[in-house]
Amino acid sequence: MAATSTISSSLSLNAKPNKPSKPLRFPRTPLLKPSSSFSPLPASLSSSSPSLPLTVLSSKNANHPLALDDNDDYDEKPREECGVVGIYGDSEASRLCYLALHALQHRGQEGAGIVTVSKDKVLQTITGVGLVSEVFNESKLDQLPGDIAIGHVRYSTAGSSMLKNVQPFVAGYRFGSVGVAHNGNLVNYTKLRAELEENGSIFNTSSDTEVVLHLIAISKARPFFMRIVDACEKLQGAYSMVFVTEDKLVAVRDPHGFRPLVMGRRSNGAVVFASETCALDLIEATYEREVHPGEVLVVDKDGVKSQCLMPHPEPKQCIFEHIYFSLPNSIVFGRSVYESRHVFGEILATESPVDCDVVIAVPDSGVVAALGYAAKSGVAFQQGLIRSHYVGRTFIEPSQKIRDFGVKLKLSPVRGVLEGKRVVVVDDSIVRGTTSSKIVRLLREAGAKEVHMRIASPPIIASCYYGVDTPSSEELISNRMSVDEVRDYIGSDSLAFLSIETLKKHLGEEDSKTFCYACFTGNYPVKPTEDKVKRGGGDFIDDGLVGGINNIEGGWVR
Numbered sequence: 001m002a003a004t005s006t007i008s009s010s011l012s013l014n015a016k017p018n019k020p021s022k023p024l025r026f027p028r029t030p031l032l033k034p035s036s037s038f039s040p041l042p043a044s045l046s047s048s049s050p051s052l053p054l055t056v057l058s059s060k061n062a063n064h065p066l067a068l069d070d071n072d073d074y075d076e077k078p079r080e081e082c083g084v085v086g087i088y089g090d091s092e093a094s095r096l097c098y099l100a101l102h103a104l105q106h107r108g109q110e111g112a113g114i115v116t117v118s119k120d121k122v123l124q125t126i127t128g129v130g131l132v133s134e135v136f137n138e139s140k141l142d143q144l145p146g147d148i149a150i151g152h153v154r155y156s157t158a159g160s161s162m163l164k165n166v167q168p169f170v171a172g173y174r175f176g177s178v179g180v181a182h183n184g185n186l187v188n189y190t191k192l193r194a195e196l197e198e199n200g201s202i203f204n205t206s207s208d209t210e211v212v213l214h215l216i217a218i219s220k221a222r223p224f225f226m227r228i229v230d231a232c233e234k235l236q237g238a239y240s241m242v243f244v245t246e247d248k249l250v251a252v253r254d255p256h257g258f259r260p261l262v263m264g265r266r267s268n269g270a271v272v273f274a275s276e277t278c279a280l281d282l283i284e285a286t287y288e289r290e291v292h293p294g295e296v297l298v299v300d301k302d303g304v305k306s307q308c309l310m311p312h313p314e315p316k317q318c319i320f321e322h323i324y325f326s327l328p329n330s331i332v333f334g335r336s337v338y339e340s341r342h343v344f345g346e347i348l349a350t351e352s353p354v355d356c357d358v359v360i361a362v363p364d365s366g367v368v369a370a371l372g373y374a375a376k377s378g379v380a381f382q383q384g385l386i387r388s389h390y391v392g393r394t395f396i397e398p399s400q401k402i403r404d405f406g407v408k409l410k411l412s413p414v415r416g417v418l419e420g421k422r423v424v425v426v427d428d429s430i431v432r433g434t435t436s437s438k439i440v441r442l443l444r445e446a447g448a449k450e451v452h453m454r455i456a457s458p459p460i461i462a463s464c465y466y467g468v469d470t471p472s473s474e475e476l477i478s479n480r481m482s483v484d485e486v487r488d489y490i491g492s493d494s495l496a497f498l499s500i501e502t503l504k505k506h507l508g509e510e511d512s513k514t515f516c517y518a519c520f521t522g523n524y525p526v527k528p529t530e531d532k533v534k535r536g537g538g539d540f541i542d543d544g545l546v547g548g549i550n551n552i553e554g555g556w557v558r
Contacts, residue, residue: 082167082467083107083275084181084261085151086242088249088299090270094144097151100272100279101132106327107183107275108153111166112136115179116146121246123177127166147270148249150242152181155469168244169209173217175224178245182209183275184238184259184467187528192234212241225250225298225307232296232309236526238318238466240291242273249273249299256525257293257315258466258516260332263304264288271299276330287331293317316516316525319503320468323457324365324428333514338368343506344456344498345372345426352496353377354424354452358417360384362427362439369456370426377424384417384425384443407438419447429457430486431470433477437490444491453492458500459483462522470519 083104087093094116101112112135113127124144128135132153152167168181186192189208196214197203203210215231228243228250238258243250251273253261264272264285272285280287291297294309317333318325328338345368359381361370374381391409402408423443430436436453443451459478463470473479477486478497487495500520504512518524 082152082154082181082183083279084183084240084242084273085149085275085279086181086244086249086251086273087149088271089147090266090268091147093147093149093270094141096266096270096272096283097149098132098136098141099283100274101151101153103279103282104153104275105132107325108155110155111162112151112153113166113168113181114144114149114151115168115170115181115244116144117148117244117246118146123170123179123244123246125168125170125179127163127168129163129166148244148247150179150181150244150249164205165207167209169205169207169213171213171217176246178213178216178243180209180212180241180243182212182239182241183261184240184254185465186211186235186239187237187465187526188235189237191529211235212239224248225296228252229296229307229309240275247300251291251297251299252309253291253293253295255294255309255313256516257290257317257333257514259318260321260326261291262287262289262331263291263297271304273297276326276332278327278330281329290334313525315514317514318466318468319515319517320457320464320519328368340506341368341428341456342372342375344503345369345374345454346376347502347506348426348454348456348496348498349373349376351499351502352454352494354494355422356424356450356452357421358382358384359424359426360417362411362425363387366425366427366456369428373424373426373454379424382414382417384414384423385439386412386414388412404438404442407435407442411439411442413442413446415446418443420449421447422450422452423448424452424454426454426456428455429460430455430477430490431460432475433486433489436492440491450493451491452494453487453490453496455495455497457498458503458517458520459486459497460519462519462524464519465524465528466516466518466526468519473522 083101085097085100085104087096090096094114097114101114109131111127111129112132113125114136115123115125118124124146126136126140126144150168154167168179170177170179186208189211192211192215193203196211201214212231212235215234216227219227219230221227221230224245232252232254235254237254238256239252239254240259240261241252243252249271251261251263253259260275262274262277262280264274264277264280264287266272266283266285270285272280272283273291274280277287293315296307296309298305298307321332322335322337322340323344326332326337328341330337348369349372356379359370359374359377359379360383361367363385364387371381388410425439425443427436440451440453460470460476461473461479462476463473470476477489481489483495483497500517507515516525
């Protein structure tokens with residue numbers, strides 16, 4: 001896949017006045033009260049490059065039928081996330097940022113970008129469509145000198161506007177230039193944008209991230225980090241962000257702490273922020289702590305300063321980070337992702353046992369839970385499904401239609417493991433159910449005598465508004481069917497989910513209160529008042545097959 005990229009430096013706005021320790025408990029009164037002024041943004045707001053604009057990212061068609069036909073493989077898992085990185089104080093900041101983004105590639109595979117600050121205090125940007133290794137090479141990294149950098153990987157919508165939506169975004173305003181990389185989703189984006197446009201603001205994109213830049217530009221607060229605080233006080237929803245200016249790196253996490261963001265330090269003293277600790281490991285940075293919910297961390301020549309963002313309620317961290325999004329080798333929200341998933345599998349074996357001959361996983365996200373299930377049940381774990389890591393976006397479809405072609409491209413059953421066996425297959429979640437039904441059929445065609453599905457999460461019954469791209473509630477199979485009905489739909493001999501009560505019990509009485517379970521309960525910590533607008537900036541559910549099956553179907557060459 002050839003990557004398309006953009007290289008640019010920051011342009012001036014010339015504005016004329018007209019995302020391990022327990023979470024830190026901040027006081028409910030801010031250390032500094034930022035200005036609450038909300039004045040018009042000058043029409044001269046400009047982007048430094050095509051990396052600032054966006055296209056409208058609307059939610060999926062709510063009228064999509066639940067029981068999709070046999071040819072529809074569009075049963076994605078929640079696509080989360082983007083991944084963000086920030087580095088301060090290393091002469092090879094761009095190269096380290098590049099490597100850290102590579103470690104976060106699972107959080108976004110459609111586009112990547114890096115912004116650095118040159119010696120003459122100019123923000124230089126390179127963004128591109130494709131994998132990190134496709135967007136960047138030695139010559140491009142040579143064009144990104146400096147010891148401060150931020151980076152971003154993302155999922156995105158398809159189409160010609162894709163490149164324009166790749167972050168980080170960079171813009172100038174009357175006091176300088178600022179770059180931002182954002183993971184999350186703002187639930188009051190439409191309202192904020194309407195207010196800004198009514199007061200004269202001109203938007204180049206449809207991204208909620210651009211709203212943040214506008215709010216910073218119009219803020220009357222001083223110094224710069226207080227402009228960020230001022231802007232964030234108007235935001236509702238999920239955001240873990242890193243900002244870069246001519247001399248500062250700033251990390252911010254929303255008051256609920258929906259999306260993860262951690263801080264580490266290299267042996268030379270360089271400070272590193274990243275969405276997951278796996279990025280710190282690759283660049284040999286030592287994990288220090290999380291950026292706490294509601295915290296602003298400012299890094300400059302004087303060191304690291306921590307500020308309280310604003311009064312905030314109890315943290316509501318995304319439980320799906322431990323179920324699906326994060327890599328197993330990461331520490332997220334102070335907990336080992338591997339250990340969490342292993343325990344989820346053990347719980348399933350204890351609460352929903354079944355006589356079986358072999359335990360397999362839907363790779364890759366179901367593997368650790370399957371290992372836990374196998375260990376607890378005493379039944380051997382084997383690789384009954386092999387995932388292809390080389391599936392591209394375009395395929396030549398044979399003239400004679402192959403049933404379940406999309407799934408077969410990504411998953412291959414191992415007949416020697418499955419034939420004549422009673423099989424337990426462990427997956428992390430079921431969204432629409434169509435991919436699960438195809439996997440069950442695939443296993444039976446490979447000779448499995450019985451297929452028992454075990455899901456290492458509670459049933460998903462509600463859409464997410466905090467940076468995870470889920471279908472509408474009407475499309476979620478568990479919102480429309482009972483467990484027995486879902487079992488009949490996917491065709492398995494039995495089906496069991498992890499219960500939400502047991503999940504909370506595992507997390508502990510106190511810690512369980514700090515997680516968000518909205519997708520399992522429909523109880524939203526921040527009430528969504530608008531349709532979801534972000535498809536590319538959040539995570540996306542693809543049933544363990546990174547890069548939704550829809551990408552394959554849409555890419556067939558007939």
